[in-house]
Amino acid sequence: MENRKIVVIGGSAAGAKAAARARRLDPQAEITIIQKSPDLSMASCGYPYYVGGTFGERSQLLATPTGVVRDPQFFQKTKNIRAITETECVRIDRDNKQVACRNLQSGDEFVESYDKLVLATGASANLLPIAGRELIGVTTFLTMQDTDFLHDRSVSGEVKRAVVIGGGLIGVEACEALRSRGIEVTLVELEKQVLTFLDLQLGMLVGNHMRSKGVELRTGMKLERFVGDDGKLTGVQLANGETLECQLAVMATGVRPNVEIAAAAGLEIGNLGGLAVNASMQTSDPDIYAAGDCVECTHLLTGKKTYAPMGDLANLQGRVVGENVVEGNVATFPGTIQTVICKVFDFGAGATGLSERTARAQGMTDIETVVNASPDKPGFMGAKLLISKLLVEKSTGRILGYQCVGSGDVSRQLATAAMAVRGKLTLAELCCADLPYAPPYSLAIDHFIASAHIMDNKLKGRLKTITAEEVYARIEAGNPPCFIDGRGPDEHEVLRLGIGEKYIPLGMIRNVLADLPQDKATEIVCFCKISLRGYELARILEGYGYTNVKVMEGGIMAWPFSRER
Amino acid sequence: MENRKIVVIGGSAAGAKAAARARRLDPQAEITIIQKSPDLSMASCGYPYYVGGTFGERSQLLATPTGVVRDPQFFQKTKNIRAITETECVRIDRDNKQVACRNLQSGDEFVESYDKLVLATGASANLLPIAGRELIGVTTFLTMQDTDFLHDRSVSGEVKRAVVIGGGLIGVEACEALRSRGIEVTLVELEKQVLTFLDLQLGMLVGNHMRSKGVELRTGMKLERFVGDDGKLTGVQLANGETLECQLAVMATGVRPNVEIAAAAGLEIGNLGGLAVNASMQTSDPDIYAAGDCVECTHLLTGKKTYAPMGDLANLQGRVVGENVVEGNVATFPGTIQTVICKVFDFGAGATGLSERTARAQGMTDIETVVNASPDKPGFMGAKLLISKLLVEKSTGRILGYQCVGSGDVSRQLATAAMAVRGKLTLAELCCADLPYAPPYSLAIDHFIASAHIMDNKLKGRLKTITAEEVYARIEAGNPPCFIDGRGPDEHEVLRLGIGEKYIPLGMIRNVLADLPQDKATEIVCFCKISLRGYELARILEGYGYTNVKVMEGGIMAWPFSRER
Missing domain, CATH: 3.40.250.10 (Rhodanese-like domain)
Known part of the structure; x- marks a missing residue:
């Protein structure tokens, strides 16, 4: 029997993981990664910390824990995977099970045959449909190239003021990175709050914290156009006519899945614009799988499709795909509960499950929420504040969502809640939860349990x-x-x-x-x-x-x- | 109708919580706490950090977050609860629903009537049945008085060498506290490892870390006797004849539930020596409830009774009791999964669910384990190490236990695992778990999920x-x-x-x-x-x-x- 041919389009998170997983399960397969970027396996979630100066070596974004850069030679030597960089896939020929590829440097085209094809084509940054975005100094913040640009500009000393457009995860992380470099930063956001995975109150608290760190916040504000001089950015004009002077502008206005070649090949695209896959991460063509930022996946609480372009999910999906292309559909990725966390200066901020806004938008009415503020630890151990919002289904007591922000240990809170949501735990169970307690780590009644207690009091009518x-x-x-x-x-x-x-x-x-x-x-x-x-x-x-x-x-x-x- | 009379014996964690909870639900009840110690609501889990100098003010162990000491006046003014300190309950007269109490200062006796009685009598430290334990310099480490003694000796400068006997939670915390004061410390432990809630390998890793911090470990070693001169401790003699010179010795050899007055009143005592209670925390007398270190409770994984004298459970049980004495048996404490964590110098160490040792002792054979070591975060964010052991039921894939030690974020790992155990999650679910990921907090594939992946590979025969x-x-x-x-x-x-x-x-x-x-x-x-x-x-x-x-x-x-x- 001939060796199995596996071609993976995309070599960042999902693609690299799928290829490595397939290799481990089939030492004989011929595995090829086609990667558009010059780099492979980039730790893209780490980009803001390189821009902000948390660490100085660019190569750390591309290296294994022991410091070996994951370049094509690394993939060949340690994994026996052929990785072809600076090359894009231009066409999928499903009938002949081939992909046509083009080297971006030479323009040369070539064809690769596959038995199984993996699409891990990722996402592209949304561009604002406004004038001036071609000016030098205007950038997105998604790729390694964006990162290099932002890093170079940040350390150049030439940028005194920057404007970040969009207060989502990337926008907020960009604000912190630029502030860390001593740059004056204004954040312009269309909504009334940053981080709209949080409900308004918690989102506003994060915004207040950003203000306390010197970020000027312009929420509920639209951008009119970028303003320039001699091809260089000099400011941004807001919808109210005001112009903010700046030498750098970051468009952090979301991403959209890269599905062009898949759509051109007739693969099914979902209603949200991502590739449609089943629980085995298989597209409408049984020999083509997909994973990462290019796919839609199931929201485990609503049962509906959602778009969740997150680095951890890309890896988990990639692992499932790597397994399934070798062994048939033995593994599944059931879906997401949309757990998210980010660092915002001295705050952590995150959510899991549904927010009240999302739940109400789904037409859910059998819900109750409670906001709780309390320290994460005893005062004598250096307590820091946590503020959270718990969402439960009233009739069953089931936990549907949890948000948490503050200077305390938000990460543990969200990990706890994510597992509680996933395990379909009820309020009665949370009220007696047995969590790890010692003064260096939590209060005797952990903040999460205290939130459940307050909800319990509220639902039982003991607390209005x-x-x-x-x-x-x-x-x-x-x-x-x-x-x-x-x-x-x-x-x-x-x-x-x-x-x-x-x-x-x-x-x-x-x-x-x-x-x-x-x-x-x-x-x-x-x-x-x-x-x-x-x-x-x-x-x-x-x-x-x-x-x-x-x-x-x-x-x-x-x-x-x-x-x- | 007359106001309900609630008498609570014990005013530390469980008792104070039960009283406060009852007050909130019944503003008219007459609530009395009888407390043996001079102090109330002591943060006893914080004692080692006061001894070790993490904070300097003794009152912080007794104060609210805003710094108000929880003395009888505080209980009266803010909660309308009568708290009588330095008084012990000497007899329960169930027929007449009265308790006889004695003031420990004056010796005066008095009687309190109750409609509902709460026993929160706590635990006492086990004493080694060996010679010399009356010598000055030999102490247990359980009460505020023990804490004051250890604090005073530690700061006196007179103690150069100390011996801690028993490598459980309290013993290990005592070692760190004394080392923090510059004292040479030897730990003597009967078993081959410290922290026997961990299996041998992880327990030994904690021991190695303690050694690296200057603690001399004598595992697998028995104590023969305390040696003194002129009534003062000068050393401890080991079973091998060797004598370790020391000026201070801490007996940290476990605790036993205080059930004497309950037993004398004919209340049912469990096989493990603790008060027997049902899920409503009700003793064999329906008008008497109990909570905290004096009770046995159900282990949710074995279904058997266990003794789990932990501060968090005492509070959760106290809350259930406070509710049930006012409203009838509306609340339950279903049991524990024995989640535990402690700080050991730069390590966290803890466990949830069953260890392999405990599972095998229960006769379980349908189990598999895996040990995983990996960083908690990307290297560029300052990764620290986590080493964990996962235990699953082979036939169902259900997670039964998890242990974790290391310098990384052990607390989040254990909180995650505790909820996974409680939610009866399976390996397949853990392999695709949606946990909060961002580089400041975790790897893209969290250590916990990676542990599940290794187990998955192992169970599927892909990894020997x-x-x-x-x-x-x-x-x-x-x-x-x-x-x-x-x-x-x-x-x-x-x-x-x-x-x-x-x-x-x-x-x-x-x-x-x-x-x-x-x-x-x-x-x-x-x-x-x-x-x-x-x-x-x-x-x-x-x-x-x-x-x-x-x-x-x-x-x-x-x-x-x-x-x-």
Whole structure:
């Protein structure tokens, strides 16, 4: 029998993983990677940290843990895989099971035959359909070449001001990278918040943190055009007519799957624009598989297709494809719960499962949310803050989503929640979860479990809450309730909302009942720094017969709007 | 109707939590805490960090996050709970629903009536049944008083050498605390390893790390007696006759539940010596509940009772009790998966679910394990090492246990695994798990998922492995296989096992086939730093017809025995 011929189009995450996996399972197969870029196996999620100066050696983005650069020679020697770089696939001939390729340097074309073809063609950055984007100084931030450009400009000292357009993952990471190089940065975002995988409140808190680090935020703002002089970028003009001077502009306005050659070959494209694959990562042609940023995959909570161009999923999908092209469809990639995390200066920010926005957009109404703010560890171990939002299905108690931001250990929170979502755990199970506890790592009642406890209280009617967003809307509407801040006087001095709140330290409440509204039906909203004392206050007031007492979820630490101090 | 009377015996973790929870649900109840110690709500898991000097203020162990000490006045003012300290419960009169109490200062006795009684009597430290334990300088490490003693001795400058007896959680934490104060520390442990919630290999790795931090380890060693002079400790004598000079000795030889008054009142005691409770945390008397270190609870994986005196479980159980004493048995604590973590100098170390030892002791045979060593993050983000052991049920693929040690982010690993065990996730699900990935937090394929991938390969027969323990036994038996270390020459210089291995860098293997054993059935064991290249080597050798090739799990980084460099 002849050796199996496997051709992989794309040699970044998914393609390289599929090829390596196939090699391990079939030592005799002829495996070829066709890679458009000069580089292979780039750690593309690490690009912002190279631009920002977390590390200095470009080669670290391309090397194994022992420092060997993963070039064609490496692939040949250690994996017996032929990797052809700076070469693109221009056509798939499904009838003859061949791909036509073109060397980007020489222009030479050649043909490769395959028994199994793997498409790992990745994604391209969306370009804004506005004038001036050809100016020198305007770039996207997706490829190694973009990265080299941004790195060179950042260290050149010639860029004083930069504008980043788009407040998604890449835009936010770009802001941090450029700020780390001492560049003044303005972020322009169409939505009211950054990181729209977060709901508004948490997204605003991340935005506030970015402001505290010197990023100027222009949310709810559209870009009109890039402005230049002599072919060079000199500024960006906003939709309101204002022009922001800058020498560098980064378009971080999302990506779209590269499916042109697949579509031209008649492979099925999904409604979201990505390649359609089944759970075996097989396209509509059984001899062609696909993985990574070019495919759509199933959202495990909605059952619908979603587009999730994430580095970890690309690797996991690549592994499945590598297995299936050798052994038949033995492995599956069931789908994603869209877990995401990013570092934003001193904050971590991430989500898993559904946000409230996504759930409501799906027409889900049997849901409840709660916002919780608390330290990640005991104060004596150097506690840092976590602010999270938990989403559950009311009728079943099943956890559907979790978001978390803050300077505390967000990574552990999200890993915990991702597994809880994947395991379809219910609130009752989360309320008694047995998580790793020791003071260097968490509170005795971990933040995640505490969030479940608050939700449990809320669903059982023991806790009436109001969100910061609802409070703000009430104030804006000129109809504020009676606010009570349960913290001590020293705390008010440092930090306060200034929304007309009364200051009644928790320990004093039983002494000042006469000062409270005498109408027991008055709406009272209690809070404190994180609303734990606010909760105690509320229970005490209820004990004294007040019938309309609410706790503001997350307290002052989760308040995303402007405040007095 | 008269107000409900709730009496809680014990005011540390479980008792204080139960009382506070009951108060929130019933603002009118009369709630009394009877506490033996002078302090309330002590953060007892933080004791080692006070002794070691992580923080300086004793009051931080007793204070709320805003710095208010939780004394009787605090409980009265903020929670309307009467807390009586330095008072012990001496008798439960179930017929009359009364407890008899005695003030430890005055000796005065008094009686409290209850509608519902909560027993949160905690645990006591086991004392070694050997001579000399009354000497000044010999202590346990469980109470605030022990902590004060250890703190005072540690900062006094008079203690040059200390001996810790028992290498469990408390013993290991005591070693670190004392070393942090510049004291020479020897740890004496009866078993062959520290932290017996870990299997031998990982426990030995923790031991090696402790040695590297200057702790002298005497494993497999029994203590004979404490030696003193003029009533003061001067040393400990070991079973081998040797005497270790020391001015301080810490008995950290486990704890036992305090059940004397419960037993005297005829409440059912379990086979493990703890109070027997149902899932509602109710004792054999329906009006008496119990929580915390005095109870036994259900192990969710074995279905059997276990004794798990952990601070987090005490709080979770206390919450359930607080709810049930007010509202009837509405809440349950289903049990534990025995998740545990501790800091050991620069290592984290922990486990969740079953260890191989525990599983085998339960008679389980349908199990498979794998040891994995890999970085927690990309090298360019400052990777640190993780070494873990995964345990699954072979027939179902269900994850039964996970242990992890190392300088990397062990906390996230264990939180992930704890939820996976709790959610009864299978290997197939873990192989495609959607965890939070970004370079500051993890590898694209997280260490936990990589462990699942290795297990998957192993179970599918694609990877034949041998553990370090098996390799060592083969060497000891004088029957070593052919060892191949697949690392580069520069790496051998820095670190090597010296077990007769051949050095064949992965990229060279295809060139040196002639130097390998010509008998294709020869047993060959491949490894490298973490055995990833070892795996590649093995697949290549199999491709060349070798039929008995194995990979040493975890490679050199997981090798717990002595080595050449």
